[in-house]
Amino acid sequence: MATRKLFSVLFLQLIMFVVLLLVLNPAYAHESLKVGFYEKSCPEAEAIVKKVMVETLSKAPTLAAPLIRMHFHDCFVRGCDGSVLLRSSTNQAEKDFVSNLNLRGFQIIDRVKSALEKACPGVVSCADILALVARDATATIKGPSWEVETGRKDGRVSSEIEAHENLLPPTANITRLIRSFQERGLSIKDLAVLSGAHTVGTSHCYSFNDRLYNFTGKGDTDPNMDPNYIKRLKKKCKPGDNTTLVEMNPGNFKTFDEDYYTLVAKRRGLFQSDAALLDNAETKSYVKLQAATGGSTFFDDFGVSMVKMGRIGVLTGKAGEIRKQCSKVNK
Structure with missing residues (x-):
């Protein structure tokens, strides 16, 4: 009897430990997300976001790319918690990090938030707005659409240092790219798929100028880049150019x-x-497949990978808050 009682107690404690682990481990937080989370609390939420995006991009289509990337840059630092939107009086927030200085469209996020607050105050999070805006921006410029899981809460912390530590630089090699994605629960295929977002937008010359003029520190060019393409880029980007924008595509x-x-x-x-995708068998195979078939699976794959990315480190339930303004935490 004593042995059976002891076994029952130990078994109960084990169950309680597992339950506690599931609750506290953020890896399981995404299970609280669902498509149509605001169906009852704010039924017009997604329609409102789409309306603002269609109106905005009909006038300023170049905002689509930075708005899509804003969701990427948010999720890779502290998870998808809207922290990239927070301002800092000392310029030490995520948006102050050099890789985020090229992000544009924060005023569009504010416009969406204002419209949602007018329709249903205190209901829709800024983190969810970023996910919805990324989807609608993609679809509006003739890209794929997908069902967005919602139910995220907003974080209260935004750190420039953490952005520096977690955002991938344009110089990242394939080893670093794969490791960063896998640390966030994303696969090698997700890396190849989500890199496809570089099909839209522009970049400053300084992001790739070393490939043109000083690849190994000896005044050479990157041997992995097409020489004819290098010649074209050199006509636009001179050494030390920090202002000129070049089309990604x-x-x-x-x-x-x-x-x-x-x-x-x-x-x-x-x-x-981008070139690093040819340095791994799986990513290279995906690149070759899409190039040869006119992107036969890319649109469907992109939606799947965006949903997966949108689950990274989310705050749900009692964690986080619903910000009244996306640029600052609630008082």
Whole structure:
């Protein structure tokens, strides 16, 4: 009897430990997310976001790319908690880190938030707004659409140092890229798929100028870049150029399509991190497949990978808050 009682107590304690582990481990927080989270609390939420995005991008289509990337940059630092939107009086928030200085469209996020607060005050989080805006920005410029899981709460911390530690630089090699994705529960395929977002937008010359003028510190060019492409880029970007913008997808940088993979396959990816996709068998295979088939699976894959990315480190339930303004925490 004593042995059976002891076993029952130990078994109960084990169950309680497992339950506590599931509750406290943020890896399971995404299970609280669901499609249609605001169906009852704010039924027009997604329609409101879409309306603002369609109106905005009809006038300023170049805002689509930075708005899509804003969701990426948010999720890779502290998880998808809207922390990239917070301002700091001392310029030490995520948005103050050099890689985030090129992000634009914060005023659009504020516009969406204002419209949602007017319709249903204190209900829709800024973190969810970022996820919805990324989807609608993609779809509005002829890219894929997907069902967005919602139910995130907003974080209260934003650190420039953490952005520096977690955001991937354009010089990242394939080893670093894969490790960063896997640390966040994303696969090698997700890396190849989400890199395809580079099919839209622009970049400053300083993000890749070393590939043109000083790749190994000896005044040389990157041997992994098409020499003809290097010549074209040198006409736009002079040594030390910190202001000129170059199209990520020359001639078609406002439309979301599969052209990125054609460019990478031809060694015309703008960043070292783009060229790095040819240094791994799985990512190279994906690049070659999309380039050869006109992006046969890219749109579907992109939606799947975006949903996975949107689950990284989310705050749900009693964690976090619903900010009244996306740029600052509630008092």
